[in-house]
Amino acid sequence: MNNPIKPAARLPSVLVVDDEVRSQEALRRTLDEEFEVFTASSAEDAWKILERETVQVLLCDQRMPGESGVSFLKRVREQWPDVVRIIISGYTDSEDIIAGINDAGIYQYLLKPWQPDNLLMAMRNAAELHRLQAENQRLSLELRTTGPVLKKRVEMKYERVKREFGLDGLTRAPDSPLNPVCDLIAQVAPFDLSVLISGESGTGKEMIARAIHYRSRRADKAFVVENCGALPDELLEAELFGYKRGAFTGAYEDRTGLFQQADGGTLFLDEIGETSPAFQVKLLRVLQEGEFRPLGSPRPVTVDVRVIAATNRDLETEVREGRFREDLYYRLAIVPIHVPPLRERPMDIPLLAERLLEASRRALGKDTDGFTAEALACLSAYRWPGNVRELQNAILRMLALATEPRLRAHLLAPRVLQAGAAGRPDAPLDALAAVGFSGTLQERVDALEARVLKETLIRLRWNKTRAANELGLSRVGLRAKLARFGLDGGKGGDDE
Template sequence: MTARSRLPAVLVVDDEPRSQEALRRTLEEDFEVFTAASAEQAQRIMETEWVQIIVCDQRMPETTGVEFLKSVRSRWPDTLRIILSGYTDAEDIIAGVNEAGIYQYLMKPWQPEQLLLTLQTAARIYRLQQENQRLSVELRTAEPVLAKRVEIKHERAKRELALDGLVRTPESPLNAVCHLVEKLAPFDLSVLISGESGTGKEMLARAIHYCSRRADKAFVVENCGALPDQLLEAELFGYKRGAFTGAYEDRIGRFQQADGGTLFLDEIGDTSPAFQVKLLRVLQEGEFRPLGAARPHSVDIRVVAATHHDLEADVRAGAFREDLYYRLATVTLHVPALRERAMDIPLLAGRLLEASQKLLGKAVDGFTTEAIVCLAAYRWPGNVRELQNEILRMLALCESPRLGADLLAPRILRSPAVDQQDDRLLDLIAVDGGLKERMEALEARVLKETMIRSRWNKSRAASELGLSRVGLRNKLLRYGLERA
């Protein structure tokens, strides 16, 4: 059967041509109307057309309308069936409802408005039945499919966000931290992570979560240093409607969102003493009260906190509560700065470049050797976050197949650490002599930076420095500057 029209299709079955024509004229503006003079002809139409409603006369020469509609019900159960009859035989009505599943039993003479309204309602019921069946099938098939998709994503998250997601070499000082995480993560101990900004403390917290028994539950993050006390309290504990000005609806807090999982409190050292008291009570009692709520809520969470402060020094200075510190610091971990992980930088830069290419939609073949040497030599005060931003900048500016050192920011090229790539340059910088020696050291550094930015094109560098090509070459030889 095929749908030939957007209008719902009605099949009129009546052995009287005048009745067929009257029904057609009444219905044709709102329906696609098919007509049949017998049950046999009606059956052939049903086999070739998509009919939603049948309007059938009860008294026909070969059979009754009820008998015909019983056969329709067995073969096309979704089609709505309506009987038209000039006889008020109670047995016919009962048989029609019970045996043929009749939707409506209409009496002749019928009123056009009533008939049209009845069929319009029947058409809506048919559409709803079809939609209900479709959704039922989708829900039956969707549940196992969705469950499998969730399982696959959980496994992927465990692979990419657990310890394997922390980029490091076999010689990296980060390995000692990861070894501790591997041993401690399965136990529900609170963890305090320290380290400079941008070192990846949140990534380590995620790794702790995905290595724990709570990996299938939520990992919820809150930056405690970004909000004043009142807003931070509302974010963490939630609130009820009307608890304060602007609270137009109930809101679930981070503690409740993390129930069963892990709550990561970043920059915990930036919280005020007043808020530290409230947080300590929640951690001690395992329950909290949303703002404006009448009763407290209990939660089962693991707390991982992080800070760039020296919290032990803050405790000694009275800037951080000692009891809260020991509540948070059952286990303490320190993430080394990127300058302490120079051996990781080439591998980490490659991983960050992959992510940057996806973000910017731009592909390159990697870094030049000279660029990697410069990246590894720089001290990165902004740590991994600074490295990520530098790679994004280089990729955006790049016009060649590989990212070269000429794309690096001037602060990196001018850094003394980058100059220390060359032993000769290191000797010059370390001189404690007079003005001549120190000026030579500065000149060597300027030459090195200019050569890198000009991609070691001597003509371009000489023009920029106001030197002849021969003069530039002599200075490069004098200071032992060669391309890496």
């Protein structure tokens, strides 16, 4: 008998505050698959929701009638300090937001127009921060009451984190192209050398950076992350270098920058290729001298930080074309590491899918017995242009739509099904695909026909009656074609 699927646990809660209905609905559509979303059109309405609902993350627009976003978040911080506060606006509001970042305790500033992937990543990180803050409060309480017992528990948790984010956390097969990358990590991690990680978006460059950190002598110190492509220069400078009280309007107290927060540990600068030449000059000085000057400070600050940078651009080309400083490139790329895309690692996909499924179970609070063999075959055949991130989203979709204990192939998006039916990566389902097949005209037509049959049957869960109706065939005609192409065994689907 099939095991029943467990009821879903409550998703992380988000309150979206935006007076524009279209923007509010766009944010809701982007978030509601992974979050419990509340919406409000004004600060007053949002306050009422906060009084009656438990909210973990607050995403607020800066420009609203009446009270501004920064002003509202200042009030929220006083009443609900545990709520993680994110503000969203355009470049034109940068000065107002910088001035209010400290007072309002703003966790992140998102620019319009926002990108769904960037927004989701920011919200996931904010929800995780809220969870970690709550856990930290609980551990602090236990520390005061249980002392040695908790110390042992923290040590065990630290070892688990090292395993999860070290080389053991990089899922790969025995013959994976990722294995040479892991060998290189093991060689360079113990030495304080700058590392430049390159690779397509979604390949797991941050995971590589964490693996380097947790294999280094800095493993017990901070690992700090900044996405350089998400902020304009003035905000990025304030984030990384900090500022002194009075440095600009609204700077009422000192703010410690990320370089100081990472002192003794590792600072990961993602999307380094998106920075401007002016900012690159300031970053180069920090790397060369080991010191920087916070905004408004008369004296430099010295830090001991290992910098790991990442980019999805070809920085050598960027240097040749004058968009990236040559001296900074060579300073960052003492050890270059390239992460192969997922399409070059098909042998890793089944293992990676199982690991991502575990994370998806926790995220959605929904249990499953795993994938069917047919589903894993389709996952392995697709090219995954969005790499690991796209694979993770596909698995989240499958789990959310599942009504049976096991995840079946029909839950996949059509483009993934088509690749699985073709038996080769990312093959388009159209007549032109036949041109790529070898053989006579009849052999090419047969190959295309077999592919269409297989994709239709997978999508319809091998229901031959529905497949015959969709394809305009009789059941007898369909069975004859399946026997001809060796597809008559079926996959256990309902034939009624």
